[in-house]
Each structure stands twice: as C-alpha cells, then as structure tokens.
Amino acid sequence: MNLSVEIGKIRMKNPVMTASGTFGSGQELSDLVDLNKLGAIVVKGTALKPWKGNPYPRTAETPAGMLNAIGLQNDGVDDFIEKKLPFLRNFDTPVIVNVVGQNVEDYAEVAKRLDVAEGVSGIEINISCPNVKEGCMAFGTTAKGTAEVVSAVRAATSLTVITKLSPNVTDVVEMAQAAVDAGTDALSLINTLLGTAIDPWKRKFKLANITGGLSGPAVKPVALRMVWQVAQAVDVPIIGMGGIVNGLDAVEFLLAGADAVAVGTGTFVNPAATVAVAEGIADYMEKMSVDDVRELTGGVGS
Amino acid sequence: MNLSVEIGKIRMKNPVMTASGTFGSGQELSDLVDLNKLGAIVVKGTALKPWKGNPYPRTAETPAGMLNAIGLQNDGVDDFIEKKLPFLRNFDTPVIVNVVGQNVEDYAEVAKRLDVAEGVSGIEINISCPNVKEGCMAFGTTAKGTAEVVSAVRAATSLTVITKLSPNVTDVVEMAQAAVDAGTDALSLINTLLGTAIDPWKRKFKLANITGGLSGPAVKPVALRMVWQVAQAVDVPIIGMGGIVNGLDAVEFLLAGADAVAVGTGTFVNPAATVAVAEGIADYMEKMSVDDVRELTGGVGS
Amino acid sequence: MIQTKRIIADCEIIEQIEVAPHIFRSVLVEPTIAKTAKPGQFVNVRVCDCYDPLLRRPFSVHAVNPEKGTFSLLYDVIGRGTKILRDMHVGDKVSVVGPLGSSFDLGDDPNAHHMLVAGGCGAAPIHFLSDALCHKHGCGNVTVLVGAKTGTAILCQSEFVAHGVNVEVATDDGSFGFNGLVTELLDNCLKSTLNLGVNTRVYSCGPMPMMREVARVCRVHGVDSCQVSLESTMACGLGVCMGCVTKACDHHDESCEDWRYSRVCTDGPVFDAKELVWE
Amino acid sequence: MIQTKRIIADCEIIEQIEVAPHIFRSVLVEPTIAKTAKPGQFVNVRVCDCYDPLLRRPFSVHAVNPEKGTFSLLYDVIGRGTKILRDMHVGDKVSVVGPLGSSFDLGDDPNAHHMLVAGGCGAAPIHFLSDALCHKHGCGNVTVLVGAKTGTAILCQSEFVAHGVNVEVATDDGSFGFNGLVTELLDNCLKSTLNLGVNTRVYSCGPMPMMREVARVCRVHGVDSCQVSLESTMACGLGVCMGCVTKACDHHDESCEDWRYSRVCTDGPVFDAKELVWE
C-alpha cells in the first residue's frame, strides 16, 4: 500500500502533516508522538525578530471548536535555526517552516535565512493570521497582497514554497490563483476563521485581543468546501486542513481534492492525533482496497 | 422590566424572532410554541412564483452544526398571502416575510404585493442564500448588488425593510454600509456559511446540491464577530443570529451590538427554543438587575 | 394538519436490552405518548445535552403500554447517536419530541386481510401496527412477513407469534425461514389471498429498495391499499425545515409530471404507495 | 525540559464522591501516573467522546496510591465539563493525559519549616504536597493553612489532620476557624517562625488574588522560597499552543522590564513567586 505523496520537491512518507502553531517546533511533543511517523513537521509561525505575542487570555473554547489569538509569539528565525532545528535533524521527516512578517521584506529575509539552513525542506507562507494587527492578514485578503508576498518569497528561496490561504474572503479561488501565478509550489488551507466570544456574566470579550481565529471540527464544512473549490481551479498540490481529528476526516479532504492534510486543533483533543490520522487513512484504504493514497485525491462524486 | 425593542417601525414585545426557514410560516409549530410570546415571526423565504427546491438529500449534520441546501422551496408570495397569512393574523406578533428573487424585479414585485397585504409588518431581503444558483447569493457578495436589490425593495414598499447579510464575504461592513446607504431600515446577520460534507464510505457529497449553508452553534463565534464589526460601523438596528440556542447565547449577541436576535437551528434542537431564549434573557436581566433590555445592546467591554 | 398533539418531554429510561446483535430496545416513561401515539408515528430523541451530536434522532414508536405509561424504541446501533442511546443507563433521562408524523390507516372492513411486511429495523413500527390491528380486527386476519439478511437479524418474531398473528420469515441467506427476499413471500401470499377474492391491505416498513418492490408487487396485483413508512434524513422532524422531502403526487397516475417535494416528517412517514414517485 | 514522562491513557473511574457542596472527588486507575506524578503536577481529562466540549479539562493530582495504582482528582463543579465528569458512573472510562507540568520543590533542609497555603480547590494539590512533605521531612515541620469563603467549603481538613500536620483554618465569614483571609493567617505564622529564625518555605495554590497576596507577604518577610501553583485557560496542556501564558522574569528584580510570556502548562503550573510578574 502506498501512502507517500509529494508536495513540490518534498517527499512525505504519508500525507499527514502537523498544522502550524499546534505542534510547537516538534520537540515539545516528541515524547508522545513518534516524529518519524509524520509526513512532515510544520513548525509554528516564525518571524525575522522575536514577537512577544498577544496578552492573556489567548484562547476560548467554542462549540466543537476554539478561538485563538496567540499573536504568533515566537523567538525569531535565528533562534529557530540555532536552537530548534538541530533537534529536528535527528528525524527523517521533512521540516516546513511557517513564515510570518509585517512587510514583504521580512517574509523574503526569513525565507533567505531558512534557504541556507540545513534541514529545512519547505516554507509555508502565512498571509492569513487574523490575530496580528500589522501586515500578515492584510496580505491574504487581496489577490495583489497575496501575489506580492509570494513573489518575494519565491525569489528568495529555492525551497518548496507553500502558500497558506485565509478563509476570510469572498472568493478563495481568486487568492489561490494569485498565489499560483506568483509561483507558489503548493497551497494549504484553511487558516482560521475570524471570530469572537463574549462572557455574558463578566460582560467582556473572552479574548484580550477581542477577536481570534476559529478552528477545530466546527470549521470542517467550510474548509472542505474551500479545498474542493480550489482543487477544481488550480493544478498545484493542495494541503487540506480544518477540523481534522481522525482518519475519516482526512479522507474527506483527500476526496475533496487535497493531496495531503494537516492536523491542528485535533492534537489538543488527542495529543497523538497526527499519527492516529495517518493510521486511520491506511485503515480506510485497506477496508476500501485502495492501494495508493493518491487515488483518493479528488475522488468524490455527487 | 422592559423587554420590548423596536426594529424600524416594528415594535416587538421582546427581542427574540424566528430565523427565516427554520419556523416555516408559523402555523407548523403553533402547537409547541405560543406565537404570542415571540418578538416577531420571520417566515421562510418567499419568491414571486413557487420554487420546487433542491433534490434530496438536503441536510447533513456537522460538529455542533448542520448544512442545508433546501433551495428555498416555497409556494410563492400569492399562496403565502392567501393561505398562510390569515392564520398569522390571529396573533399579536409582527410578521416579517423573508423575500428571495432571481432578479431585482422579482424582489421588488414580491415586496409590492406584501406591502398591500394586511398583516405584514416587515420585509427581510435575503441576498445571501448560498443554495440557489441564480441571483440571490450573487447580490449579497458585492456592495453594488446589495445596493441594487435594497434600493428596489425600498422603493417598492413602505414596510420596514431589513437586509440580511451574507457571512461569505471578505468585508461584511462594506455590505452593511451599502445596504444602509441604499435605505434599509435594519440589518440582520448572519445567514449561513457556505460549506460541504462528504461521506467517505459512499465517496459522495452528503448533499445532492454538493454545497450547503452551515448553521448552528458551530458558527456562533463568526456571527458574533460580524455583528460586533457591523455594530461599530452603522447606526441602524441589528438583528443578530447564528447558533443561538439559549438565553445566554442571545445575551452575547446583544452585548456585541445587536438590538434583537433570531433563533434558527436552535428550534431543531429544542422546538421551544425561541420562547426559552426570551425567558433566558429575562432571567439574565433579573440576575444582573438590568431593567431594560436595550441597555444590553453594545454593552461588551474588553 | 397535525394529527396528534405533539409534546416535548424528558423521559426516564427504565429498560435497556440488546434483543439481537447490535439491536437494542429502550423503554421510556411518557404517559401522554404512550396514550396518544398511533402505529407508524415516531419520536425525535435528543441523545445528549450537548451540541455534538446536535440534531435529534428519529425513531418509530415500537410498542406502547398506556396502563404503565411507557413506550419503547427498537433500534439498530449504526452510528454515534444510537451508540450514545445504547450506552445510557436505566434511570437516565432523554428529551423526546412526539408523537410525530402520520400513522397507518387500519381500515374498517372487518373481513379485510392485513399483510404486514417488515425488513430489518422496519419491524419496529410493524410490531406496534400488528398489535393495533389485532385489537381492531382480530389477529386471524393479520399476517406478518419478516425479512432480514440472516436468521439472527430477524426481529420481533416471538412477539408477533405472541400476538397470535400469522408470521412468515424470509432470510437472504436462507439461514431461517424462506430462502429469499421477503417481497417474494409477499408476492406468493398476495396471489393466494387475492385468488380467494379477499380484500387485502398491505403495510410495509423497511429499506427503500424493499419498499419500492413492495409497491411494485402491489401495483401488479392491483392491491388497492398499500401503505409504506419511509425514512429520510431529518433536521427538524417538525415540518418546518423542508429537509426530509420525497417526491409525491396528488393524483395517482404512474408517470407523475407535476410531482412536488413532500415532507416525510409531517406528511409522512406513512404514505399511500400510490402517492409517491418511485424512482 | 519535560520532567516526567507523559502518557495518554483511558482510565477507569472507581470512585465518585461529593466531599463538600458541589465539590467532588473522582478516583481513577492509572498505575504509571500513580507512580510518577509529583505534587503540583496535573492531568488533562477528556470528559466526553464528542466535540462539545472539545478541549480537555486540567485538574491537579490530588492524591496518589502507587500500591493500588490509582490517583484522585478533587474538583469544583463550575461548568459543563466538571458537570459531565461528576455525572459519570463508576466503571466508566475517561481519557487522561499526564502527569503534566512542573512540580513543587520540597527542599532538602531537614530543619526547614514548610508552610502550605490552600484557597478553595487549591487544596487539591496541597493535599498531595502535604503528604509528600510528611514522608520526606516529617509532619512536624509541616503547617497547612486552609482558607475558604465559609466553613462548609473548607476542603481536606480531616485528611490533613490524618496526615498529622499542623492545620489552621480561616473563613471569610468566620463560620469556622480564623475569621479573615488565610493570607492574614500566613502573615501571623510567618512572624512567629521567622522570629525563631527557622528557615521557612512557603507553598501555595488558590485563587489568583490570594496567591498574589501570598507572594507579597513572603516578599515583605523576606521568605526566600515561595512557590505558587497557577491556573490558566488551557487549550493543549502540552506546551505547544502558547495559550496559557503568564508574565515571567528570568532574573529576580521587582520591576521586570524584559518579561516574557511563559507557559503555565509546561513551565508551570508551579512557579517560584519571584520569577513571576505580579500585576
């Protein structure tokens, strides 16, 4: 049975990756998850310089989902390369770094530094973080902004470039097309849906940042729809995510047109969800006697 | 304690209305819900001529939510006025008709006929139905389309005009502004989020229409965020909805800036949810010693 | 429009039994439903006090005990909701809405013969129906044909025998009773009764393909009264969402051009086979 | 970085008791956690096999029984998750991740005096801690100060007495023990012990305002070792989401300019009071 897939130049032993920001930089969960069993490790959003992140409270539970407004707290790309990357070199699992920036130059510079760092296979451009005031989100909601960032990163690195799309748009296909035209090797979607929650007794927003990003099973129907729409329109590989907790969730995304999937909030529900999802896909393939996972991609009928 | 609110020229004894399409034309639930206890009854989408609706299956359950692709099956405005409206005249609860059309003229014509029908207090313009190919949804995703329909309806009736906004847009405030500028008396939001679901075993979409509208508690964080954003930007009354099942859910919407709320999918969970929500709001006001529900509107702090 | 007054009630579970492999019976306390429910009607059950699963689950009324004020459900554990229901403990309470939908018309001809066709869990409402027919017309005029994939999946046989009705069993694998489809049994039975010129009424509940065949067989034999109880995915169960629709026809001509979408939850679940568009 | 090996396990519940009004104790079977958990650490419990509630609920390890291979939780029923946990039946299983986070440093000075301050459900970890200190240093050197709004809310008093440690109680309404805040008790006790020149170590768990005051009092009295166990809203409990943060300081100067957000779930929940930015 073949579970391996290719995203740009990245070869993964199975289609399951970690969703950025929900798996730290990999080491934090290495005692509960065998990193060698993952298709790829996508580390959390990394900027040129350290970011302190947003004030607390940063998360709130919602029905079948959660809101987060972490604000991309991170120690910067140099710290990542020096302190986090060496540990990841011990595993034969590709490492993809999620990159954030306040302006186009930042994105490009971070990409340049990762390009020469041994042990990084790809860059995921995060132009859809809803919790950061400057830049970022802004880029992801216009075709022009998307194209700018993607072209800059594309020019700065020969690594596989993945563009992560925001669901907070009228027409996700337009953004996908813009990213492809600007040279992205692959697309990943969805990032979180902008939302909020209020504590009626305290009469206050539950997040210090007021709004945050909605994730988890609650958003799966929206994510699945967008993956399907984008898969109809573009030819680059697609990494589907949004509410995946088990193997069947992942199969839904593959059938909708995804070539690979990522597990985010699912890891909070079950710390070993990523591996469970990979096993669940193999399970499904066995039951349905499918011997190549790539046969599933886009295999949904109406 | 005052629970009454005003939406345009419509005076409601409490801020709780039924969400269009989830309460039929009122009579269907009159044995389980005392229609006199509702702030207003919003009947299902009504067109100029009868619509057959979409093929079955039309609904699918999702985590803390559901998808629907009913396709606005309805018997047309004349049938409504003749057969459904008379029953509603027996109650002292304002009736608001949700109007759909395939082109601007249809909307205007339906509005004209309702304008002269005794017992109709308001019109809710549905330019956000994601399950109908022609017109409808299309209007709601551009400021221009929104303005066109609203102006036409505004010109056709002196009844209170409510414009129902689609959440499937990059900037809901832009649509809200366009509707206000075109003369709407109030805004209601959110309609459903476009989504889909797949049966991995059958390898088929769960809805015959492929995509459908997501509703229920799952969407509450997105709805709440949009209500808050719109309330910051416009001065017309706002009817908030999206995942309201109990009184505290409703209070969250009021605190975010809504003047009234609507209960949709909540009625499927608890057929008497609408009345329970009204009682829940009163309950909350008593506990917090608030004696006018209008004090809650926009009362959230950060 | 609404035949029975519907109620919303928290019902205590007083019995939980596995009657066949992964088939369970739950007995609930609800005097009003026990008194007013008619055969073919269903209840809509909220299996958890949370939002996942969100929607209620519809189950036919399987039996009622007006004296004790209880009614029971017979269900196949196929997914999350039925699993949660199965795992509930005696003494737990569940929210129930009902009785819902249309019911079987038992007819008034004292000499009519009643032929009930049950497939799989379709036996749930057929059991209630057979009981009611016995009381109204006497068990002698009632025949129940029960079908399933295999013998262990044949439901309620002993109960039907206890009622005193004629029972015939068919299994796809021949492990019990007639080796074949229950609809073939129906075909044979109809031949004989009709030859005797007996006014025969057919009632059926089971998988869609089975009921389609039942309807066809009845058409072929010119059976005038053939009632089927449909299933469909329901959101509200109350008649307001228009989600549960099936194609129906007002007049009874085969190729119905002017069909409309009719609600299984309120116009049904029991329909006259002639009023449906069978595709 | 990770002090104890964490595991994911389905644990059977073997005891459910209401120990005080809406305060429950659940005893779970998990030999590894029972053996390896240290005082101050917590477990993350998945209260339902569904997505609502979605996230796990963190609870301090309240007691362990390495021989029996069990550990217990002591919790206040304040919302949906704790309600579901309370309503579970003995024999049911829950998914648990743990042991998680940092633990209290018990110190090595055999002559040190240990002053434990518990507020409300903060008694949960303090109970485990008092037990451990007794074993390591002898109960004579351990004093537990227990505070609550009212007498009926005072937790674990009998257990502490059973351990053989010195117990003092404070209630806001004076219905039991000292009439006032438990932190006032602490202030008094510290005066005496410190006057005697005894090396005094303070450990605390309870509401944020209480712990802030504990930290202040310790600063005033120049107590060198003051450890507090914080709470925060957690999404992952694993150290990956950065949701549970509190402001921390590497060096120990009061007005910390270069503070950073530190994770309560992995860098804590037990912190040296001097390393936190108290606002």
Ligand SMILES: Cc1cc2nc3c(=O)[nH]c(=O)nc-3n(C[C@H](O)[C@H](O)[C@H](O)COP(=O)(O)OP(=O)(O)OC[C@H]3O[C@@H](n4cnc5c(N)ncnc54)[C@H](O)[C@@H]3O)c2cc1C
């Ligand atoms: C009027 C009516 C009466 C019914 N009476 C009975 C009864 O007496 N006994 C009984 O066992 N069942 C009965 N059913 C079917 C029953 O409602 C479903 O089996 C149940 O809702 C499944 O819930 P679940 O959460 O366990 O499965 P889910 O997890 O919701 O679904 C599991 C699988 O079953 C499919 N499914 C779910 N609901 C239905 C449905 N309504 N029809 C067809 N496929 C479905 C899903 O698509 C999925 O593939 C009845 C249905 C209706 C509409």
Ligand SMILES: Cc1cc2nc3c(=O)[nH]c(=O)nc-3n(C[C@H](O)[C@H](O)[C@H](O)COP(=O)(O)OP(=O)(O)OC[C@H]3O[C@@H](n4cnc5c(N)ncnc54)[C@H](O)[C@@H]3O)c2cc1C
């Ligand atoms: C490390 C740690 C150890 C803990 N140990 C214990 C313990 O031993 N015993 C105990 O009773 N509780 C303990 N708690 C608190 C406990 O986790 C919460 O009370 C519980 O998660 C509430 O879940 P719920 O679903 O019942 O309430 P919810 O419905 O989730 O919330 C009910 C109300 O409580 C508030 N709330 C929820 N979680 C927290 C939290 N973590 N801190 C503050 N307010 C919150 C919510 O905002 C809401 O207003 C601990 C928390 C942490 C972080």
Ligand SMILES: Cc1cc2nc3c(=O)[nH]c(=O)nc-3n(C[C@H](O)[C@H](O)[C@H](O)COP(=O)(O)O)c2cc1C
């Ligand atoms: C706590 C948290 C932090 C996240 N941080 C990032 C991030 O740094 N960069 C990014 O591109 N996406 C981030 N995301 C979004 C996820 O990668 C993912 O796109 C989204 O959560 C949907 O997937 P899920 O439903 O499986 O969580 C974060 C999500 C969560 C819940």
Ligand SMILES: Cc1cc2nc3c(=O)[nH]c(=O)nc-3n(C[C@H](O)[C@H](O)[C@H](O)COP(=O)(O)O)c2cc1C
């Ligand atoms: C079955 C169903 C039918 C609906 N039909 C309509 C409709 O006819 N017109 C309309 O404007 N909105 C319609 N809606 C949207 C609801 O009115 C409401 O905006 C949405 O469901 C969000 O609210 P809720 O989460 O409380 O259901 C429908 C929703 C559902 C679930």
Ligand code: FES
């Ligand atoms: S289920 Fe809603 S109308 Fe039938």
Ligand code: FES
């Ligand atoms: S709860 Fe996720 S890092 Fe602490």
